[in-house]
Amino acid sequence: MTARDWLLTDTPGSRRQASFGHWYRNWLAFRGNPLAMVGFAIVLALILIAVLAPVLPLQSPTLQSLSTRLQPPGAGHWFGTDELGRDILSRVAWGARITLTIVIMVVVIVVPIGLLIGTISGYIGGAVDVVLMRVTDIFLAFPRLILALAFVAAIKPGLESAIIAIALTSWPPYARIARAETITVRNADFVKAARLQGASPFRIIWHYVVPLCTASVIVRMTLDMAGIILTAAGLGFLGLGAQPPTPEWGAMISTGRDYLLDQWWVATIPGIAIFVVSLGFNLLGDGLRDVLDPKRS
Amino acid sequence: MSAPILDVENLRVTFPTYQGFVDVVRGVSFSLGRERLGIVGESGSGKSLTGRSIMRLVPSPGRVSADRLSFVGMDLLKVPEKEMPKIRGKRISMVLQDPKFSLNPVMTVGQQIEEAFRLHVARDRALARAKSIEALKAVKIRDPEAVYHLYPHQLSGGMGQRVMIAMMLIPEPQLLIADEPTSALDVTVQLQVLAILDDLVRERGMSLILISHDLGMVSAFCDRVMIMYAGKVVETVKASELHQVQHPYAKGLLASSPRLGDDRPELPVLQRDASWAR
Amino acid sequence: MTAPMIEIDGLGISFGKGARRLNAVRDVSLSIAEGEAFGLVGESGSGKSTVLNAVAGLIGDYSGTIRIGGAVVSLSRSHAQRRLIQMVFQDPYGSLHPRHTVDKILSEPARIHGLTNVEKRVERALADVGLKPEHRFRFPHQLSGGQRQRVAIARAIVLEPRVLLLDEPTSALDVSVQAEVLNLLRRLRRERGFTTIMVSHNLAVVSYMCGRLAVMNRGRILETLASADLAAGRFDHAYTRQLFRASSGYDRELLQDLWEEA
Numbered sequence: 001m002t003a004r005d006w007l008l009t010d011t012p013g014s015r016r017q018a019s020f021g022h023w024y025r026n027w028l029a030f031r032g033n034p035l036a037m038v039g040f041a042i043v044l045a046l047i048l049i050a051v052l053a054p055v056l057p058l059q060s061p062t063l064q065s066l067s068t069r070l071q072p073p074g075a076g077h078w079f080g081t082d083e084l085g086r087d088i089l090s091r092v093a094w095g096a097r098i099t100l101t102i103v104i105m106v107v108v109i110v111v112p113i114g115l116l117i118g119t120i121s122g123y124i125g126g127a128v129d130v131v132l133m134r135v136t137d138i139f140l141a142f143p144r145l146i147l148a149l150a151f152v153a154a155i156k157p158g159l160e161s162a163i164i165a166i167a168l169t170s171w172p173p174y175a176r177i178a179r180a181e182t183i184t185v186r187n188a189d190f191v192k193a194a195r196l197q198g199a200s201p202f203r204i205i206w207h208y209v210v211p212l213c214t215a216s217v218i219v220r221m222t223l224d225m226a227g228i229i230l231t232a233a234g235l236g237f238l239g240l241g242a243q244p245p246t247p248e249w250g251a252m253i254s255t256g257r258d259y260l261l262d263q264w265w266v267a268t269i270p271g272i273a274i275f276v277v278s279l280g281f282n283l284l285g286d287g288l289r290d291v292l293d294p295k296r297s
Numbered sequence: 298m299s300a301p302i303l304d305v306e307n308l309r310v311t312f313p314t315y316q317g318f319v320d321v322v323r324g325v326s327f328s329l330g331r332e333r334l335g336i337v338g339e340s341g342s343g344k345s346l347t348g349r350s351i352m353r354l355v356p357s358p359g360r361v362s363a364d365r366l367s368f369v370g371m372d373l374l375k376v377p378e379k380e381m382p383k384i385r386g387k388r389i390s391m392v393l394q395d396p397k398f399s400l401n402p403v404m405t406v407g408q409q410i411e412e413a414f415r416l417h418v419a420r421d422r423a424l425a426r427a428k429s430i431e432a433l434k435a436v437k438i439r440d441p442e443a444v445y446h447l448y449p450h451q452l453s454g455g456m457g458q459r460v461m462i463a464m465m466l467i468p469e470p471q472l473l474i475a476d477e478p479t480s481a482l483d484v485t486v487q488l489q490v491l492a493i494l495d496d497l498v499r500e501r502g503m504s505l506i507l508i509s510h511d512l513g514m515v516s517a518f519c520d521r522v523m524i525m526y527a528g529k530v531v532e533t534v535k536a537s538e539l540h541q542v543q544h545p546y547a548k549g550l551l552a553s554s555p556r557l558g559d560d561r562p563e564l565p566v567l568q569r570d571a572s573w574a575r
Numbered sequence: 576m577t578a579p580m581i582e583i584d585g586l587g588i589s590f591g592k593g594a595r596r597l598n599a600v601r602d603v604s605l606s607i608a609e610g611e612a613f614g615l616v617g618e619s620g621s622g623k624s625t626v627l628n629a630v631a632g633l634i635g636d637y638s639g640t641i642r643i644g645g646a647v648v649s650l651s652r653s654h655a656q657r658r659l660i661q662m663v664f665q666d667p668y669g670s671l672h673p674r675h676t677v678d679k680i681l682s683e684p685a686r687i688h689g690l691t692n693v694e695k696r697v698e699r700a701l702a703d704v705g706l707k708p709e710h711r712f713r714f715p716h717q718l719s720g721g722q723r724q725r726v727a728i729a730r731a732i733v734l735e736p737r738v739l740l741l742d743e744p745t746s747a748l749d750v751s752v753q754a755e756v757l758n759l760l761r762r763l764r765r766e767r768g769f770t771t772i773m774v775s776h777n778l779a780v781v782s783y784m785c786g787r788l789a790v791m792n793r794g795r796i797l798e799t800l801a802s803a804d805l806a807a808g809r810f811d812h813a814y815t816r817q818l819f820r821a822s823s824g825y826d827r828e829l830l831q832d833l834w835e836e837a
Contacts, residue, residue: 189670198657483618553754555783558806
């Protein structure tokens with residue numbers, strides 16, 4: 001029996017095999033979508049570069065060399081150098097770490113909060129629902145970048161503040177999605193059966209409702225990544241995100257702007273990095289939606 | 298017997314799967330005159346797809362092929378798709394199981410029936426309205442003027458199904474395909490809906506194909522019953538001679554449903570034989 | 576005679592408020608002995624499922640009292656009270672969690688109640704409903720309708736309840752599969768002595784499965800009678816007669832009466 005047969009069997013012999021088989025089927029469906037695979041490859045590359053940046057044969061991203069400043073892309077510096085003679089390739093690679101940190105941190109904060117508020121609101125309903133959803137509305141009413149700006153301006157600019165600011169403005173849609181999904185399953189027979197068995201509301205939410213919300217939330221999350229990256233870059237551009245000399249992509253564009261006409265690569269290369277990674281996450285999200293969306297027949 | 302309304306020979310419906318192509322309907326042949334034909338079978342027997350392929354409504358990626366699929370002499374498989382609306386809904390109509398999903402929720406009942414009339418018969422508004430009211434009367438709706446202005450969610454199940462039938466009958470089709478038209482309804486309402494279909498068949502000389510899983514209901518209502526299993530017709534009998542069926546599957550189906558006053562200690566369970574599906 | 580297992584007294588349930596208030600159940604009283612198989616028959620909107628949900632503990636907002644095993648119960652019940660009574664739902668597609676394997680579905684009740692021997696209980700429940708060990712790690716979408724309903728029955732009996740509530744357990748199934756499930760339910764009842772209440776619109780099924788039944792219409796019980804009497808045509812109420820005749824097949828004569836009444 002090949003591994004494929006073991007995974008695709010309709011008669012799995014253990015819990016592990018059943019769940020592996022489930023994921024393998026999803027993977028097969030996902031693999032059939034070429035654009036999604038492109039997105040997946042980009043995201044995988046981002047992760048690899050971010051993880052491997054310290055061991056790659058790169059210059060230090062902060063090593064200044066005023067004698068070789070503003071070099072065009074060439075053999076010595078594939079992506080050229082910036083106004084302080086730092087290697088842009090190295091800075092972009094190290095910048096991937098920052099971008100990935102921001103994205104992961106935001107997701108780690110936002111998804112649990114969104115899921116928690118959304119499922120509780122949807123499952124319990126009544127006054128709890130009204131209160132939680134009005135709070136959500138308040139956060140939803142602020143333009144994202146402006147709230148983040150105000151928040152960062154109020155505390156000190158920096159990477160942590162940027163993460164908190166972005167998280168603060170991005171959880172409401174997750175709460176909304178989780179609530180909508182919860183309401184559709186709240187009165188399902190399998191939830192009634194769980195109530196009959198004496199399952200606590202917490203158990204019902206965690207074991208029955210959350211697994212059905214995660215698909216939508218994951219899809220939304222990957223589609224949101226581009227927005228998060230852009231907001232982070234925006235904050236960096238305005239000098240409110242990561243502080244120099246940290247090689248943050250947005251901040252790199254901001255400094256490169258002064259040389260845009262004569263030394264285009266200083267601003268353009270990190271711009272392309274932002275574009276490619278955002279696109280990658282969007283393609284991945286679209287592909288995941290096709291595979292995971294519970295509403296597909 | 299006069300020339301058949303519908304003549305089907307060796308009808309096949311094929312769907313692609315991970316394991317290759319699977320025939321869901323496998324060589325069904327029958328011909329239909331001015332009569333009420335019942336198609337009975339379990340879920341997955343291909344009975345609904347048989348009905349749908351006559352309407353050319355098999356969902357993609359399913360594929361339909363047949364040696365012959367002719368409707369009053371017309372080859373349905375050769376009619377170009379853009380000509381189909383002149384047949385589908387006009388000369389052949391279909392009533393589905395749940396009116397909740399077949400009626401447009403944001404249009405009143407009257408508007409929908411009128412639309413059917415103006416699409417298929419004549420564009421005259423006043424005439425359309427008069428005809429719609431008449432159609433509602435024909436399906437024994439008590440206060441057609443009032444029902445005309447209701448939205449589908451305001452109707453009960455039986456009323457909704459009657460409205461559906463009224464709408465389907467507006468263009469006076471020659472053939473009506475009813476796919477489980479009553480299985481979502483209460484028994485007494487079921488009878489009412491069946492009676493309406495019955496009257497229409499008698500009065501208008503329409504042919505009817507009734508697709509259902511309920512052997513008892515079909516045999517009491519239809520002239521002829523075709524029993525399907527695994528995509529094939531296993532037996533066709535006169536409804537009045539249903540108790541004389543020969544095929545073990547049909548016999549098993551008859552025996553396995555409990556009857557009023559049933560004192561068998563255990564219901565006989567259908568023992569499926571692989572040879573039936575061959 | 577033993578004390579009744581289930582006693583319903585003056586049950587009234589309504590939904591909505593003001594002008595839109597709907598009295599789904601009105602003044603329903605029933606007494607069902609231990610080990611008895613009781614049927615509730617009626618058409619949609621008759622309130623039969625609502626009564627069942629109230630007995631199960633899914634609806635709490637009612638007037639009147641419900642006693643199970645002698646004790647008055649309400650919406651909030653102890654684990655012991657929950658174990659006493661379990662339910663099988665109508666739609667085998669909606670009553671199993673789509674992302675849970677059969678194993679998870681069957682071990683949940685035991686985990687909730689903190690029971691030991693979860694593995695043994697799951698294996699036993701599977702065997703009891705005629706499913707094989709190979710079905711254990713499948714997802715519901717890998718099972719047929721009849722197998723799903725067996726899983727739902729297994730889930731209900733894992734906790735070894737004394738009362739089993741059956742809400743149209745076979746109406747979504749093909750007749751041949753219906754026979755298998757009805758046989759299974761009868762066997763389980765014989766072996767374990769469950770008290771059952773079965774709700775159905777199908778007179779033949781109810782009278783086959785139950786010794787006694789109540790006919791409901793518009794929230795009220797019209798009459799309570801033995802299944803044998805129903806089969807023999809011994810009933811008092813005109814509505815029962817209508818149902819009886821409608822279940823006997825397509826009948827033009829009856830229609831005439833129905834139209835006149837409508």
